[in-house]
Amino acid sequence: TVPRVLCPSLRKRIMSAKDAAALIPSGVNVGMSGFTGAGYPKAVPQALAEHIREQKTQGENYRISVWTGASTAPELDGALAEVDGIEMRLPYQSDPVCRQKINDGKMEYIDIHLSHVAQHAWSGFFGKLDIAIIEVSGITEDGRLIPSSSIGNNKTWIDQADKVILEVNYAQSAGLEGMHDVYYGTALPPRRKPIDITRPDERFGEKYLMCAPEKVIAVVETNAPDRNSRFSDPDENSCRIASHLLDFYTTEVENKRLPANLLPLQSGVGNIANAVMAGLNEGPFNNMTAYTEVLQDGMLAMLKSGKLAKASATAFSLSPEANKDLAENIDFYRERIILRTQEMSNHPEIIRRLGVIAMNGMIEADIYGNVNSTHVMGSRIMNGIGGSGDFARNGYLSVFMTPSTAKNGAISTIVPMVSHVDHTEHDVQVIVTEQGLADLRGLSPRQRALNIIEKCAHPDFRPQLRDYFERACAARRGMHTPHLLGEALSWHQRYEETGQM
Numbered sequence: 001t002v003p004r005v006l007c008p009s010l011r012k013r014i015m016s017a018k019d020a021a022a023l024i025p026s027g028v029n030v031g032m033s034g035f036t037g038a039g040y041p042k043a044v045p046q047a048l049a050e051h052i053r054e055q056k057t058q059g060e061n062y063r064i065s066v067w068t069g070a071s072t073a074p075e076l077d078g079a080l081a082e083v084d085g086i087e088m089r090l091p092y093q094s095d096p097v098c099r100q101k102i103n104d105g106k107m108e109y110i111d112i113h114l115s116h117v118a119q120h121a122w123s124g125f126f127g128k129l130d131i132a133i134i135e136v137s138g139i140t141e142d143g144r145l146i147p148s149s150s151i152g153n154n155k156t157w158i159d160q161a162d163k164v165i166l167e168v169n170y171a172q173s174a175g176l177e178g179m180h181d182v183y184y185g186t187a188l189p190p191r192r193k194p195i196d197i198t199r200p201d202e203r204f205g206e207k208y209l210m211c212a213p214e215k216v217i218a219v220v221e222t223n224a225p226d227r228n229s230r231f232s233d234p235d236e237n238s239c240r241i242a243s244h245l246l247d248f249y250t251t252e253v254e255n256k257r258l259p260a261n262l263l264p265l266q267s268g269v270g271n272i273a274n275a276v277m278a279g280l281n282e283g284p285f286n287n288m289t290a291y292t293e294v295l296q297d298g299m300l301a302m303l304k305s306g307k308l309a310k311a312s313a314t315a316f317s318l319s320p321e322a323n324k325d326l327a328e329n330i331d332f333y334r335e336r337i338i339l340r341t342q343e344m345s346n347h348p349e350i351i352r353r354l355g356v357i358a359m360n361g362m363i364e365a366d367i368y369g370n371v372n373s374t375h376v377m378g379s380r381i382m383n384g385i386g387g388s389g390d391f392a393r394n395g396y397l398s399v400f401m402t403p404s405t406a407k408n409g410a411i412s413t414i415v416p417m418v419s420h421v422d423h424t425e426h427d428v429q430v431i432v433t434e435q436g437l438a439d440l441r442g443l444s445p446r447q448r449a450l451n452i453i454e455k456c457a458h459p460d461f462r463p464q465l466r467d468y469f470e471r472a473c474a475a476r477r478g479m480h481t482p483h484l485l486g487e488a489l490s491w492h493q494r495y496e497e498t499g500q501m
């Protein structure tokens with residue numbers, strides 16, 4: 001294999017993951033690379049988990065705080081959570097072990113907008129960052145770092161940490177070099193400048209990450225693929241959701257509220273999002289663009305077919321097959337994809353200016369259009385808000401989608417009142433389920449309720465929702481957003497008690 005650590009002074013820092021992990025003391029804040037299962041360090045966190053396990057058998061309460069870009073993988077979140085090694089975790093996570101520890105009260109978790117993470121860190125809201133552990137795909141002779149399959153908060157972690165550990169992953173395509181755009185112009189208020197971008201495919205940063213070589217305490221060479229989870233084939237519900245959305249966009253284009261190639265697309269993670277992309281790939285729109293945070297299989301397929309001309313993101317999240325396709329056609333994709341830092345991929349200013357169409361999944365919505373993306377029955381975290389708030393609040397259109405029921409029909413995802421609010425009624429314009437699409441723009445709360453119940457709710461739950469709404473109106477406590485306070489969360493209560501809403 002061709003060596004990837006070309007900088008002589010950094011070559012001297014090459015060591016084993018075990019030796020690197022031993023340089024991380026208990027109690028520190030560690031900034032790790034990684035975003036939606038891409039570009040996370042793979043060897044040092046596992047070695048650290050082992051180290052923590054050993055220390056714990058000797059009675060040491062060894063824990064660190066972990067800051068990332070977004071979700072990582074079993075080798076990082078899973079391994080460290082398993083040994084109870086994480087004191088505090090931020091931001092988005094989706095690991096089952098991590099989720100369990102958080103919901104059991106054994107791990108603190110701060111769930112914040114992904115665009116806020118870097119600026120909060122710069123402002124010192126989380127305390128001092130001690131160590132950064134960053135996966136890169138190579139180090140140039142003059143010490144510049146070639147990012148890997150995600151950028152996330154890597155620039156910020158490297159800049160802020162006292163010490164840096166680099167994992168150079170030979171399994172990442174060498175052809176990633178040149179795909180990235182790392183913006184070095186961020187400043188805190190009152191010194192901020194406008195960000196000079198008016199199209200998703202414009203570059204305004206550097207192709208490399210910079211790091212003072214004296215900060216690098218270890219370089220670990222690895223050769224392991226990203227998590228690369230498989231997507232399930234689009235099921236009937238996902239296909240119906242995609243079809244409702246395509247009809248809606250077609251009407252919007254006819255009514256001249258959207259251009260013929262739509263506006264830059266943002267698409268969340270998961271199977272529904274992937275199915276919507278598959279639908280768009282078959283649909284009537286051409287020459288589309290994407291300004292999003294994650295590139296899943298669906299968007300790669302759209303680039304390949306030519307339906308999607310250019311895409312900007314901060315990370316990939318691919319199946320093994322799509323990852324193979326990326327590596328084999330990396331020159332083609334490098335012409336069409338830009339990976340940025342997550343402060344830029346999710347930047348409110350840019351999202352508003354470009355007029356992004358935001359499409360994200362949700363747990364539940366209420367009849368007035370408030371959306372819960374994160375908590376099951378009000379208290380148990382699923383993943384986190386991720387970038388959905390960045391895009392929903394600032395996009396030209398914000399769409400939320402879900403099947404109308406969950407857990408084999410025991411749960412209605414349309415409820416009288418959401419049990420947790422991530423996106424308020426003011427940030428939600430379109431709700432789609434397999435039943436239909438509710439366009440909430442220009443509607444008052446009571447008009448929205450009728451629309452959501454009739455278009456989105458499952459027929460099994462529609463009569464109950466109508467009944468709630470009618471009785472809330474009849475109570476005449478307040479006709480702007482009628483509610484029955486004693487009953488608003490009774491559906492969730494009933495599910496907790498009986499297993500059925």
Ligand code: 0RQ
Nearest residue numbers: 070268269270360361362363364373383385386387388406
């Ligand atoms: O649980 O697998 O145990 O059955 O939630 O639900 O239907 O598979 O949908 O994978 O698209 O996830 C909101 C979680 C949806 C996701 C959420 C249960 C359901 C299942 C998953 P099981 P589905 P998805 C860009 C944007 C926030 C972050 C975001 C998410 C599991 O979209 O995390 O948008 N969004 N980021 O059974 C109880 C309900 C439920 C429910 C679903 N009402 N009550 N359980 N489930 N609805 C990416 C980033 O920001 C990084």
